[in-house]
Amino acid sequence: MIIENTNKEYDVIIIGGGITGAATARDCALRGLKTLLVERGDLCDGASGRNHGLLHSGARYAVTDPEGARECISENKILRRIASSCIDPTGGLFITLPEDSLEYQAKFIQACLDCGIEAEAISPEEALRLEPAVNPALIGAVKVPDASVDPFRLVDANILDAVRHGADLIKFREVTGLIKEDGCVKGVKLGDSEIRSKQVVIAAGIWSARLAEMGGAQISMMPSKGSLLIFGHRLTRMVINRCRKPGNADILVPGDVVSVLGTTSDKVPFEDCEDMKATGDEVSVLLQEGIHLVPALSTTRIIRAYAGVRPLVVADSSASGRNVSRGIVLLDHEKRDGVKGLITITGGKLTTCRLMAEMATDLVCEKLGLKIPCTTALKQLPGSHKRKGGKDPVHKRAAVGRHGSEADMMDFSGKGAGEIICECEQVTRAEIEYAVKNLGVRTISDLRRHTRVGMGTCQGSFCISRVAKVLAEVLGTPEKAQELVDGYLQERWKGMTPVLWGDTLREAEYMHKVHRK
Amino acid sequence: MQETSISTANLEQCLKCNLCTLVCPMLAVNEQYPGPKKAGPDGERYRIKDPEYYDYALKYCLNCKRCEVACPSGVKIGDMIQTARIKYGSQSKVRSLHGLRDWTLASTDFVGGIAATPIAPVANGVLKTGVAKAVLHGTLGVDKHRTFPAYSSRQFETWFRKEAQAAQSGFEKTVSFFHGCYANYNYPQLGKDFVKVVNAAGYGVKLLEKEKCCGIALMSNGFAAKAARQGRINLESIRKAEGPVLTVSSSCTHMMREEYPEVLGLPNEDVKDRIMLLTRWLYPKLQSGEIKLNFRKDFRLKVAYHTACHMQRMGWQQFTIEILRMIPGLELTVLEPNCCGIAGTFGFKKENYGYSQAIGETLFAEIRDAKAQADPSVPFAVVTECETCKWQIEMSTGIQVINPVSILAQALEDR
Numbered sequence: 029m030i031i032e033n034t035n036k037e038y039d040v041i042i043i044g045g046g047i048t049g050a051a052t053a054r055d056c057a058l059r060g061l062k063t064l065l066v067e068r069g070d071l072c073d074g075a076s077g078r079n080h081g082l083l084h085s086g087a088r089y090a091v092t093d094p095e096g097a098r099e100c101i102s103e104n105k106i107l108r109r110i111a112s113s114c115i116d117p118t119g120g121l122f123i124t125l126p127e128d129s130l131e132y133q134a135k136f137i138q139a140c141l142d143c144g145i146e147a148e149a150i151s152p153e154e155a156l157r158l159e160p161a162v163n164p165a166l167i168g169a170v171k172v173p174d175a176s177v178d179p180f181r182l183v184d185a186n187i188l189d190a191v192r193h194g195a196d197l198i199k200f201r202e203v204t205g206l207i208k209e210d211g212c213v214k215g216v217k218l219g220d221s222e223i224r225s226k227q228v229v230i231a232a233g234i235w236s237a238r239l240a241e242m243g244g245a246q247i248s249m250m251p252s253k254g255s256l257l258i259f260g261h262r263l264t265r266m267v268i269n270r271c272r273k274p275g276n277a278d279i280l281v282p283g284d285v286v287s288v289l290g291t292t293s294d295k296v297p298f299e300d301c302e303d304m305k306a307t308g309d310e311v312s313v314l315l316q317e318g319i320h321l322v323p324a325l326s327t328t329r330i331i332r333a334y335a336g337v338r339p340l341v342v343a344d345s346s347a348s349g350r351n352v353s354r355g356i357v358l359l360d361h362e363k364r365d366g367v368k369g370l371i372t373i374t375g376g377k378l379t380t381c382r383l384m385a386e387m388a389t390d391l392v393c394e395k396l397g398l399k400i401p402c403t404t405a406l407k408q409l410p411g412s413h414k415r416k417g418g419k420d421p422v423h424k425r426a427a428v429g430r431h432g433s434e435a436d437m438m439d440f441s442g443k444g445a446g447e448i449i450c451e452c453e454q455v456t457r458a459e460i461e462y463a464v465k466n467l468g469v470r471t472i473s474d475l476r477r478h479t480r481v482g483m484g485t486c487q488g489s490f491c492i493s494r495v496a497k498v499l500a501e502v503l504g505t506p507e508k509a510q511e512l513v514d515g516y517l518q519e520r521w522k523g524m525t526p527v528l529w530g531d532t533l534r535e536a537e538y539m540h541k542v543h544r545k
Numbered sequence: 546m547q548e549t550s551i552s553t554a555n556l557e558q559c560l561k562c563n564l565c566t567l568v569c570p571m572l573a574v575n576e577q578y579p580g581p582k583k584a585g586p587d588g589e590r591y592r593i594k595d596p597e598y599y600d601y602a603l604k605y606c607l608n609c610k611r612c613e614v615a616c617p618s619g620v621k622i623g624d625m626i627q628t629a630r631i632k633y634g635s636q637s638k639v640r641s642l643h644g645l646r647d648w649t650l651a652s653t654d655f656v657g658g659i660a661a662t663p664i665a666p667v668a669n670g671v672l673k674t675g676v677a678k679a680v681l682h683g684t685l686g687v688d689k690h691r692t693f694p695a696y697s698s699r700q701f702e703t704w705f706r707k708e709a710q711a712a713q714s715g716f717e718k719t720v721s722f723f724h725g726c727y728a729n730y731n732y733p734q735l736g737k738d739f740v741k742v743v744n745a746a747g748y749g750v751k752l753l754e755k756e757k758c759c760g761i762a763l764m765s766n767g768f769a770a771k772a773a774r775q776g777r778i779n780l781e782s783i784r785k786a787e788g789p790v791l792t793v794s795s796s797c798t799h800m801m802r803e804e805y806p807e808v809l810g811l812p813n814e815d816v817k818d819r820i821m822l823l824t825r826w827l828y829p830k831l832q833s834g835e836i837k838l839n840f841r842k843d844f845r846l847k848v849a850y851h852t853a854c855h856m857q858r859m860g861w862q863q864f865t866i867e868i869l870r871m872i873p874g875l876e877l878t879v880l881e882p883n884c885c886g887i888a889g890t891f892g893f894k895k896e897n898y899g900y901s902q903a904i905g906e907t908l909f910a911e912i913r914d915a916k917a918q919a920d921p922s923v924p925f926a927v928v929t930e931c932e933t934c935k936w937q938i939e940m941s942t943g944i945q946v947i948n949p950v951s952i953l954a955q956a957l958e959d960r
Contacts (some may be wrong), residue, residue: 190852260557260588285590329550329557422579422600426591429598451587452561486561524919530550531558534618538560 030197030468033218038062038196038225040392041216043203045069045240046076047179047378049231050186051385051404057193058407059282059400064223065187066216070200070474071182071467074233076378077477078304078336080256080290081283082267083107083115083177084379086272087122087147087170090134090139096355096377097143097398103380104173106405107182114181115412118175118282119161122271125164126319133168133271139188140172140544146174161263161322174267176283177451179241179378180477181430185409186381188434192410199468206243206370213243213369227392230372233339234301240372248342248370251298255306256290256334257314257527259299259328260485263287268321277317280325284430284480285453289318289325306333306526314466315446329531331485332523340373343363356380358387360396367393421446426454430480431462438462449498450491454483457498464502475499487520489539517543547906552620554807556626559586565612565622567608570884571605574903578605582627585622587935592629600635605900606630607888608765609854620866623858624807631769631808643894646685650890651766653758654775657730660696669695671819678871686810694731696937701729701736705752709740716749721786723779723801723820725794726758727932737821738954739793745957746827746836753782759797762890764808773809780805783816790816791823793950795930796889798822799855822930823950828864831871839958844874847923848952849915851908851938852882865949869928872956876923878915883908887937902941909941916944 040056042049045067056063067073086100108115124133133149140147155162156171156378162169191197198218206228207219215224228241237249262282270278292310296536311333318325341357357375360366374390386402392398411432420428420435423446427435438458440446445458461503463469463478471494475481481495482488488495492513500509517539524536548558549941565581566572579923580837584603591598603626612622646740649656660668671677672693682689701724713719720743740750757779760772779801792798801820803810813820831837850869852862869877886904891897901957912927919925927938927946935946 261552262593282594285594324551326547327549327551328547329552422602425598429591429595448583451583452590454587454591481795484561485557485559485586488561490561498786530547531560531618535560538562 029191030199032198033221034064034223035197036062036196036223038064039396040064040227040229041066041223041225042229042231043419044230044232044235045071045187045199046074046231046233047072047183047186047381048233048373048376048384050183050190050389051381052229052231052373053190053195054186054193055385055389055391055402055404057190057195058403059393059398061396062394063190063195064225065190066198066201066203066218069200070470070477071187071199072180072477074235075336076183076233078256079179079254079378080279080281080288080332081177081179082279082281082378083175084377085120085173086145087120087136087140087172087174088142088269090143091126091136092273093355094139094143097139097145099355099380099383100377101143101145101173103383105173105238106382107177107379108175110405110407111177111185111397111409111412112180113434114178114185114409116176116282118174118176118266120172120267120269121155121162122170122172122269123155123162123321124271125163125167126165126167128270128272130168133170136271137170145172152303153536159266159268161324162268163320163323168271174269176267176281177286177378178430181411182381184478185411188410188466195245195346196469200470203318206239208243211366211368213367215426226369227395228370229388229392231374231388233374233448234298234337236339236372236374239363240359240370243361243367243370244371245359245361245367245370250340250342251296251301252338252340253294253296253300253304253335254291254338254527255310255314255333256332257311257318258331259287259289259325260331261285263322263324263328270321275317277314278321280318280321285484286331289314301337304335305522306335306339308526310335311526331532332520332528333486333526334523341375351387356384356387358384358391362392371395374408376501404457423448423454423456426461427456431459434462437466449494450479450481450484452486452491453480453482455479455481460498461502464499469499470503472496472512473519482516482520485541486535487524488516489535489542492516513543519531547843554625555619556589556625558618558649559620559799561653562617563616568611569613570609570611570904571607571887571900575605575900579603581606581622581626581751585612585625586620589625589629592633596633599629601634603630603634607854607884607891607904609884609888610858611854611884620805624804627764627804627808630767631656631764634665634767640683643686646687647766647890648768649685650687650893651762653726653762655731656725657696660689661698661730662701663698665696665698673797676866682895686895687893688898690898690940691893692940694727696730697733699733701733702752704733704899705736709750713749713751716744716747718747718788719749719751720788720826721783721790722750722752722845723756723790723792723797724752725792725797728793731932735793735948735951738948738951739791739953741957742823742827742950743791745838746830751787753779753786755782759800759903760809761796761800761804763802764800765889765891769809773811776805776811777803778807780811780813781818783820789826791819791826792820793930794854794932795822795853795859796933799859802859822864824865824868825861828868831868839903840873840956841958842873844872844922844956846874847876847919847925848928848947849878849880849912849927851880851885851912851927853929853934854884856930857882865930869949869952872952875952875956880908880911880915883911885934885937887933889933892937901937903943907936909938912938912942912944913928
């Protein structure tokens with residue numbers, strides 16, 4: 029359950045409420061370990077919530093990193109099974125433009141097939157029939173099993189499953205130190221309080237380096253910033269990629285009701301990681317490149333720009349034997365640095381989160397002297413269970429679209445429960461109540477991550493006061509509604525300022541006029 | 546970097562200000578209807594993602610376009626909703642009784658072609674009886690309060706060809722006339738009035754080579770493909786026609802100008818500017834002195850002008866109002882632009898009757914009031930360009946409603 033503090037001693041404490049930590053907590057809990065996950069802010073607040081939401085088929089890596097590609101296709105198939113509610117099986121298209129080469133396309137198809145990824149070449153005419161919005165100048169196209177995945181829902185589903193299997197969750201508390209006794213990590217310090225455990229797993233993305241250092245281990249990491257743009261509606265049905273060596277702005281993903289274009293890739297200093305913003309230059313690069321993929325991007329409203337940090341680990345000679353993949357980095361700090369009780373799991377991709385969790389949990393079990401098989405690939409995640417047939421009432425459909433079978437846990441029976449509070453994203457009061465109760469929501473930004481409140485066209489301009497009122501009521505602090513609004517709007521401005529022209533500028537003026545004091 | 550924003554029906558221009566929500570007449574009386582913002586741009590993003598998000602309550606949209614008039618961002622909300630109904634709503638089938646009713650209400654050419662013949666007096670008589678109304682109400686779901694507009698035993702086209710066509714060659718200049726179903730099948734006098742006014746203005750009248758119903762009723766009742774077929778025939782005829790193509794009905798005009806391209810996907814840029822209501826064409830010519838009309842000295846009438854929804858969407862009411870003001874002996878009140886609630890065939894369906902009347906009540910009250918305040922020695926009438934508004938207002942207030950073209954004809958000196 030979600031707790032504030034505890035005296036309990038755990039088998040394992042996981043630091044980080046992103047997808048890696050969430051999946052690891054789930055695996056540990058399913059194997060019966062006494063598990064605690066600690067997150068300094070809200071779930072999915074780091075790189076896990078700042079990416080494309082692309083379920084890789086592996087095709088993108090087939091030429092340059094066949095190992096990573098094989099991991100992707102294997103995990104792609106597993107996630108489609110266990111996390112169907114988080115995945116929209118859109119399929120993907122790799123298009124070849126006149127400035128690219130059909131030789132590369134042939135090499136690409138062969139590399140995909142070698143990795144076990146279905147890759148079917150189709151004619152440019154067929155590609156335009158499937159996706160009328162792609163660049164009509166294309167000279168070749170390949171269909172691959174890419175898909176769109178909702179990273180927020182995937183994190184939530186893993187957390188819910190972990191908690192329902194006995195794991196505890198502490199949110200909004202930062203790990204300030206590690207408990208060390210005789211060179212051995214024995215738990216974590218959260219300011220004044222200490223929580224003890226037999227093992228600590230660091231799954232904190234780019235912040236893993238700092239945490240490892242608290243335990244006396246060194247990880248050499250390199251923050252790599254990636255910026256993305258969100259366009260107002262879906263321009264394509266499929267994920268669209270450029271068929272060439274991976275570069276800037278060459279993926280467009282239809283994510284939920286929007287289109288996400290990305291990314292850039294730039295080294296940034298560690299101090300920038302706390303407050304990631306897309307810059308005007310990055311927006312220019314994204315647009316310039318993106319319009320080669322889908323020309324309509326040059327005339328489609330951009331709702332906002334955002335950026336995340338890839339936790340890249342600098343090549344490490346002492347990496348453990350399991351860690352043969354270039355992507356996933358599992359560090360056994362006992363072996364590597366002589367720090368017992370400490371493990372770091374990082375690198376990897378959203379698509380391979382389950383595999384990363386399995387690798388980390390296998391090592392935890394090994395350290396605890398346990399032999400318990402991993403079952404995460406066999407069991408469905410909350411939300412992905414089969415639902416009863418029949419059409420849902422209109423006010424419930426968006427919630428079902430987001431949460432799958434979990435929507436049936438929402439209480440639509442009360443008065444006003446089905447009332448739509450956020451209109452762009454059709455979020456009802458019942459969904460807000462569910463998120464507060466099950467996912468420990470405190471602010472509107474938290475609510476946004478767990479429901480899509482305020483993620484739509486108006487970015488909250490129209491509905492956010494209504495959202496704040498409902499949230500403040502549900503939290504039992506009705507007097508704090510205005511405070512919630514103010515905090516939220518500052519955060520929205522951040523994403524709107526780099527794209528402040530056209531309709532988004534008009535929206536910003538409208539937002540300003542509605543909410544100025 | 547991005548210079549223009551382009552999206553279907555201007556979806557992305559929506560700021561979510563909800564001005565459309567405030568003016569929607571249906572939302573005010575029917576809480577099952579999501580309102581123009583939710584049904585339009587909000588819903589559209591979800592429908593693009595997955596047609597499963599289509600909400601059948603969109604059937605309540607009157608297609609009055611008041612949302613589009615209110616929108617400060619130019620979002621074509623009404624068009625978006627109409628298009629969604631065609632694209633995602635199940636297409637109407639004739640198989641069920643309600644389907645048969647919808648088809649009958651929508652197929653104005655077919656039904657008019659049978660009824661507006663020498664059998665008309667019989668058909669009219671039967672349709673007026675309580676028994677027929679009860680049967681229609683109980684089986685087909687045509688509301689019992691409604692009376693079908695009477696059919697004429699001689700169609701306007703027949704009259705024109707026999708009685709008026711020959712004289713038209715005496716005019717040097719010519720306009721083409723899209724008469725519409727109402728003037729042809731129900732009330733040929735309106736067509737005759739049109740010919741009288743145009744001739745008095747010094748122009749001859751030509752009919753189109755082939756005229757079909759504009760298709761508005763087919764489109765609203767889920768027979769979009771058939772509406773598009775008829776639209777293509779009309780546009781072809783209009784392309785071949787001489788001079789401006791003038792009309793007397795605001796809804797047909799709006800359909801051919803706006804909904805052909807936006808909803809039915811029939812491009813009409815080449816002819817759109819030539820399709821207009823008689824008053825829209827006439828006013829600038831009267832004002833410049835190019836056309837002079839001789840009005841009777843003894844004409845006396847008090848009228849209240851009702852701006853039909855589609856008239857308001859086109860923004861042409863002022864042309865009619867100014868022409869009415871030129872008529873000596875005519876006293877004019879302009880009513881607030883409120884929807885009458887009938888929305889073409891919508892109000893004929895028994896499940897919609899209550900909504901129709903609730904929406905129209907504000908307008909009806911204003912009309913009753915205007916009549917009560919008028920000098921009882923002067924005849925009183927409501928004026929509007931829309932025939933379905935006419936039926937609704939006449940049924941609901943008992944006050945006669947006249948097309949402005951007929952008013953003009955009545956006010957002119959007989960030559």
